[in-house]
Every structure is written in C-alpha cells, then in structure tokens.
Amino acid sequence: MSLLKKILKPFLVVAPYVLRNGQTVAYPTERPMFSERFRGRHRLRLDACISCGMCARVCPCNSIQLVEVPGMEKKFPQIDYQTCSFCGYCVNNCPKSSLVFTDLVEFATTDRKTLVYSPQRLMEVPDIKDVVPMLKYRTEKYLTDTEKKFRRVKEV
Amino acid sequence: MTHLGLLRAVAANSFQFSRTDAGFIAEAFEAVVSFILNLPWIALEFLQVNAKPLTQVILLPGLAFVLVFAIIAVWFERKFLARAMLRVGPYYCGKRSGLLQVFADFLKLFMKEIIVPKDMDFMFFAAMPVLVSTLPAMAMILIPFDSNWVLWDIGSLSLPMFFAIAGLAPLLPIFAGWAANNKYSYIGAFRVAYMYISAEIPLVICAAAVAIMAGSFDLLKIVEAQQGMWFAVPQFLGFAIFFLGVIIESERTPFDIPVAEVELVFGWRTEYSGILFGFTMMAEYVLFQAWTLMFITLYLGGFNGPVLLGMTTASHIFWLLAKFAALVVLIILIRCVFPRLRLDQMLNLGWRTLTPLAVLNLVFVLALKVLGVY
Amino acid sequence: MSEESLLAGIKEAHSDSIESAAVLQPRCISVVAKMDGFVELAESMKTRFGFTQPVACGGVDYPGEQRIQMIYYAGNPEHKVMLTLRVNLPRDGPRMPTLTGVWGAMDFHEREAYEMFGIEFEGHPNMIPFLLPPDWRGGHPLRKDFKGEGVTQ
Amino acid sequence: MTEPIIKPDVMRISWGPQHPMSGQTRILLDVDGEKVHKIIADLGFTHRGIEKILENRSFFQGIIPIERMVMADTTNIGMGYVSAIEKALNIEVPERAKWIRSLMCEMSRINSHLYAFGLQAEATGYFPAVFLWTTVDRTILLDLFEELTGARWSYNFILPGGVHKDFPEGFQAKLIKGVEYLRRRFEDYWEAMVENAVFEARCNGLAVLKPEDAIRLGATGPVLRGSGIPMDTRKDDPYAAYPDLDFDVITEPACDVMARTKVRYREIGESLKIMEQVANEIPEGPISTKTSFFVRSKPAEVMSRVETARGELGIHMYTEAAPNPYRVKINSPTLRNMYVFERLAELDEILMADIPVVINSIDPWYLDSDR
16 A cells, blocks of 8 residues: 555656746846855956955966056956856955956857956946847746746846 | 559560560560650559558558657657756747757757767668667557558457567667677667566466457457447456556656666667667657557557547547547656666566466456356 | 773873874874884774774875875774874885775775875785876876976876 | 776676766776676776865965865865864854854755755656756755855855855845745655655665674765764764754664665755754854965864765865965765775675666765865
8 A cells, every 4th residue: 555655646746846837047038136245257446456466366276367458557457267266265355345246157258268358358347138138037036936937027 | 455554564574675676675665655654644543542541651550640749759758857857848949839849859860970889780780770660660550540440450360460560679679789789788688688578478468368358359349349348447457567568668767777878878779879869769759659559459448439520530530649648648757757667676577566467367357258247 | 081091092002013192183083103013003993992984094295304104094983083093104115014904995095095105005905096097107196296297198 | 097807707897987877987897697796986087186286275275176076065075174274273263153154064965965866866767857856956055055155156155264254134034935945845855756666666775784884894974874873073073063053963774775865865854954043043243253365374283074965074184384284185075985885786786777876875976086
C-alpha cells in the first residue's frame, strides 16, 4: 500500500507544476531589476577623482591602471573588464567615492579590446534602452511574488 | 494493347537489346515513345486502382502520420517538460510557441558533419539508425484504424506479424552498438539485449491472452470483440503489464536504461552525429508510436467509440487518435515523475514480476473462457 | 582540557621520539617528531591516542633554514582534537617513509606533497603525479624558489 | 596520470571529463559487465595553484581567489580564510558581524546543498523536475545575497574585522519571507523525490559506508554524518555566532546514498532555522572593526576549521612580518571524500549505473579538491 502511495503521490505533486508558469526571464524583452547594492559596471566621476591611485593598488586582479586623459593634467583609472572580478574593493576604498557601481551588466561585444574601458567611457553610463533595444519590461525579483508570473513592473 | 502489356513488351525486349538488330531498335524506340506518351494515363490507372492504399501509405498509418507525430511529440514533450521544470521551453522560433524549433533542429542536424570514428564498420553503423526508425513504422501498417482502413490486412496473421516485425527492432541497436567500436555503445547495446528479452516475453503472453479472449489473432476481430467492453476491464493485470511493456519497448523513462545519459553517455547512440543521430531520435518516437497504437488496439478498444456526425470511418480514426494522444500525454508525464531504474532492477521487474503476472493473467483469461463468461 | 591531557600522555609515552610538543590553539595540538621511529609514533597516535581520522598532509618550505617541514593532520573523533604531526626533512633530496600504512587516506595527500615539494615517500603504493599534468617539467611549485618557469614546457 | 596496466579480463572505461555527468574530472572504472571492480580517480584537471596564489596576495586580496574554490559555497570558504587571518592578526570581531557571518554561511550552505540535491536527482535520471526546481529556488537565496552584498555568486562580503555592510532596510522581513517560501517548497521535494518509489529503489542500500570505515577513510561532512557519526565543526570547534545559535547536528543511521541525501535535506531545514533565528534575534551594534587594507602581520601559525557544505575545511596559515601569508595549506573536504569514493567499490558492490549516483552522494566539487 505504501508502495502504491509512493508511486502515485509524485504524480500528484508534479502534475500541478505543468499548469504553473515558467520562472524564466525572457532576457532581451524582459530584464530583472537589481538591488541598490548591485555590483555592475563602474561609473567614474572625473570631477571628484583625485588620482590617488588607491583603486589600482587594491585591485586583486590588476585590472585597474591609471592612464592620462587628453585635456586633463592628472591620470585617471582605466578598467579592464576582461579580468575584473567585481569584488568591489576599488569602490569601497575610494576616498572620494568617485568610483561607484551601476546596475549595467551588458558587456557583450565583438572585440575584446573594447572591454578595456577608458576613463571617458567609464564616465557616462548608457541608457538601458540603448544597450538592449528590444527591452520591453523590467521585472521584479522572485522573492516579492514567486508563485505568480513576474508582474511587469514598469515599462522601460 | 493494354498499358501493362506494353510494359511487359518493353521489359521483354530490353533483355534482347544486346543484339544489334536495326528493326528491333526501331521497335523498341517506338515502344518507349508510346510508353512516355501514355505515362499520364498509366499513372491515372495506377492511382485509380490503388487510391486507398496510397492514401494510407502517404497519410494515415504512413509517412505523414509518422513525421507529423514525431514533430508534434518532440515539440510537445519539450514544452511539457519545460512547464514541469518551471521553464518556458522553446520560445523564439515560431512566435513563442517554439514549434519551428523542431524544424530548426532538424535542419541543424541535417547540416552537421557525420563524424566517423576510427576502426568502425561504417556501412553497418550508418544503416542501423535508418532501419531502427523504419522497422517499427512497417509494423504500424498492421494497425486497424477502421474495419476498412487497414493497410495490410492479412487476417489472422496480423497479431503475430506485428510481434515479428516489432520484435526485430531490438536487434538493430545491438548491431549499432557493436559497429560503433565504443565502450559506452557496447555496454548500451548489451543493455538493450537484456532489457528487451525480459520485456518481450510478458508482452507476448499478454497478447496471447488477448487473442484467446477475442478468439482470433486477427487485430480487426480483436477490436470488434471489444465493442461491448474494453479488454482493459476484464484483464486489468494484462493491461498494466502491457502498459509497462510499451514504456520499456519505446525506451522511455523510467526504462530508458540503454541510453541512460548520465551513466553511459548516450548508450548505443553515443557515436552517432548529424542526421544519423536525428534518425535515432526519430526511432524512439516511431517505436513509441507503434507500441502505443498496439496497446490501444489490444486493450483500449482500438478504434471503437460512438459514431460522430454519421461518419463512421472518420469518427473511428478520430477515436483512435484521441486515445493515442491521451496515452502520449500520460507517458510523457511519467517521464517527469520517475527517475530511471537500474538494469538489474528492471530485469527483476521483467522476469520476477511481469512474467508470472502475465502467466496469471493468461490463466485467468483461460478460466473465463472455460467458464463461458467470454 | 582534553588537549592538555592528551598532550601530556603523548609526551610521556614518546619522550624519545618527539622533539617538541605544544598546544597550538584550542582543540589543536602540534607534535614535532624526530625522523627515527616516525611511523611507530604515528601508529601509536592512531591506536593509543585515538587519532583515527586522517585529514590531510602537506609541507612548508623554509629555504632559509634549509628544511621542509612535513605536516600530517589527523583528527580525534572522540575528543574532537586535531593533531598536527610534523617532521623536519632536509631541503635537498627529502625522503621519508610513507604513512599510508597507518592512515590509508594519506595516499592522495602524499602524492600531492611529492609533486609540490619533491618529497619521496618510501613504500608508497602509487607514487605518480596527482594534480599536476603527467608531463610537468616545471619543478616543485610550492617550494619558495619556484618562480613559474617551465610551466608551459 | 599514467595508467596502471590493464588486466586483460576487465574492461577499463574512462569516465569523464567529457562525460555528461562527470564534472571536471576523470574517473577510470574497471568494469566487468555492469559490475565495477575498481575506481581510480584522476584529479587535477582544474588545478590552479590557489595555495601558491595566496602566498603572493595581501590578506584582503587573497579572499577573492580563495572564494573561487567552491562557487556554490563561497561564503563558507571565505569564512575559513578570514577567520584564519583574524586569528593571525588578533582582530576582534563585533557580535553583530558574527551573526551576519553565520547567516551568510547558512544561506551559502543551503545554496550548495540545493545544488547537490538537484544533481542527485539528475544522477538518478530524474532530470526533468527536481534539478530545475532547485535551480529556481536557489534564485531566492541569490536574490537575498544580492540584496545584502550586491553580488549573486562570489560575495567577498566577509572581510577581516567584520562584514562589509549592514543589513539593508527591510531585509529581515525579506529573510523571513524567503525562509517561509523555501519551507513550503521543501515539502514538494520530499514527496516528489525522496519518497518516490523509484528513487528509493535506486538509492536505498547503495554504497554503504559503515561508521568505522567512514572514520578510517577520513570522510567528512554529510558523508560522515550520513554514516551516523555526529561530527560537525560548527559544534566541535565553534566559530562565528554558532555557540549562540540553536541547531542540531543531523545524522542518519542508514549509511547509504539515501542517508546522505536525507542528511542534506534535513540540514537545509536546520539552516533555515538558523536563518530565522538570525532574522529575529540579531543583536544591534557595530559591524566591523577598522582594519587597514594593507595590514601587516606578525610571525604566527594559526589553524582555522570551518564546516562548509561539503565538510570540514581546514586553513593552516603561516604568517611572518609581511602583508601576505607565508604559506596557506588548504585541507579541502572534497579531496577527503574523493578518497572515500575511490574505496567504496571495495567496500560495497557498485554497478556501472550507480556511479553517477554514488559520486554525487559525496557531493564532489573538483575545483575544491584540485585547488
């Protein structure tokens, strides 16, 4: 009898899942919203940077270099995202908070040289709509409403 | 001169073509020209005579049925399993339904290189997937879709013939596994051998019980005998055994032991690539189709069902296909629910449980027959 | 204090084959053994003092003092104390008897020490490279003078 | 690795590293038909020399490579390394930081156990449902991690001296919500997988590791507890806030693959209990003591042991007057359990079909064993 229960019970558990909705985020049309502390691409505020070089010294992956910027006297950090591990040491140890994280994660490119971001490129963060043109919805996270389909939170 | 006579003349003359006889050449030329000119009429006559078998070969138990089922079943299985896994399944090809993904995958498999490993018997290796996918399809021509919609009506030989043709299928994976010259294929092939023998014997005993109950080996008569009550009711044991047997024969979870992906890389299919791999995948569905149809014919009343809209043949075909679809959904659901059994457990199940129970079922049916209930 | 009493027992029983012994930190004792009678000491650790659970072994290189210290880690499941049993080896051509006869699980770890430090274990059943590729020619990576040369042949 | 000579009467199969279930390792199997006579593990495909890398990094920078040892279980590994640093440098950790550390360790443990649980399902051929369910449920934990630390996989949130940041606003409520959700989900796992007749048939009585063998072969973690021995570093050598937390050491007496699976299942329940306790009872206070990034240490030798999801991780660290450690010896749990796996073929009868089930019952993570 218990064997029969062990054969039939899994059916009753699994079968309702077929009627549930998938939990997949259909990426180019949907994109999850990240939290405030999310470590995505950096943004550099050139006016606040004092060129102390702390970020380059603390970087465990040696992906930060100080380079010259045309038209400026000082040197500014250039980040190589081929090796960056997004550990956040540079952001934490920045004395003037001139390096901050954004929630941009779209790094895909056809040339790996373009993954080396110069200070000028680090300065401006592109709009998400320009990076992912097919994006229609930003979705909320699982924890808020797991059992249902993601509510479309806000249209981009 | 009838067209057939003309054909015969052409055939007879062509044997003598080596003689350089001018008159003969002119005659032959004339015959060929008249044959070509009469070709449309020959074709028309051929079609007139063979309209129904042709439809059957091309449409219902034939090519279109097999291909459409394979396409729909692959698509459905992927979508269905994805739902059970909380995924969405194929999504982008074909407007979110993912139906075109199957065609895209087929095209991809077709384009891919067929990798030929070293020291293998290539002709043997390449022939097997094609045969594996066509043999069960040949067994399907015996299935009655209606009392006058049977492609190969051989009367009281049809049930043994089905087992004879479908019983050949397990031989081919064994050859394929041997030909591939790979250790995993080899183990997979031997698993096939063990598994099919243990499964086929209870299946045959169950089929024998059905034949005794119906009083005939003719599949049509078996179906007609189930007009009052499906054989699944008096022979519940046989029904359950044959259901397990269908899953075993079509190598589906929990009995996909010969191709167990996480144990043997892909069992006897390991070395296949490109379109040959496509054929082996196709074979799984064709086997599945043939055995499920047989199962319905033997136990679930075949094409029996209430006549809809006064169209007897159409409604019979509809009922058979409806039962078929329901079974397919059930068997695919089983795939989401159960893990795979081990080979020794499977053999224990086959020899120690299913075979005695099948014999018990046979005895029960004989008792019913002797007591005159049936 | 279980580790104190254990340590006292060890010191008393094996005073002649122990160079020094101390409590490294709570629940961890450190015994530095002499090369002579090392296997017997380990055997006695296992049978008499209950260090039946092998954990690992590894080495530390001291190029300034021209020695390599081989450390065996073993646990005592009863008192939950970890033993580090050490022995000093010369830096060039270090050889020592294997402890796989005492703790079978040291098999993998001794093979690792063999390729990482170049310590030869006499009587080891399967002394072949473990983590490094079989055609490795770059020397012994965890020695302090390894600079990464010859890594790519 | 050089292969021992093949006996003529037995077939030797190279299982991995291209096998769908093997992971990044190769296992040589001597099989006679379906029966496995001998298992030889060939490790080292993912050796990266982490011990050598750590010698060349400052204490803070070393956290990043060492967390790459087990990606599903980064916090526990980082916890071991950081507590070794703290012992070497004599850094005091505030009480609240300890509680946050315990919370993260437990979340990490659930994450890793869920992955192991799903792989166990997949190894028995139960691919469709449970592996993907655990993947979906791990997303809950990853979201919580992201809310707290900002990263979804490798956090380096536990730093010498405390933790990086305090809870964000409303985080405790989310924790409770997540715990409740996971509790609900685990009932499904139990009924669909552990109580499944076919799964039981596959796992019951398979690869029995008797308690004395488990000790003798040096098993650790859920493998040891699945053999009925209540050894858990969180109790034996407490670290972080574990002395103040209320939890049980899970053991199962059956000693087989099923027992190990059940240990993981029930340990997830204990971890959820701890998560709930932390969310409700966490003390107020500072979260870290100020520690310089380029801190220099004194000569010292310390040993830190933590209970990761796979078992006891030992970090034996030697320091001298320098900003980086002199030598770090990592006693990884998977390497110990791999030896147990190698010997299992001698202790119990294992069939070819059982190999993926048995190897996933010890929950191997080859980046951990190869370092």
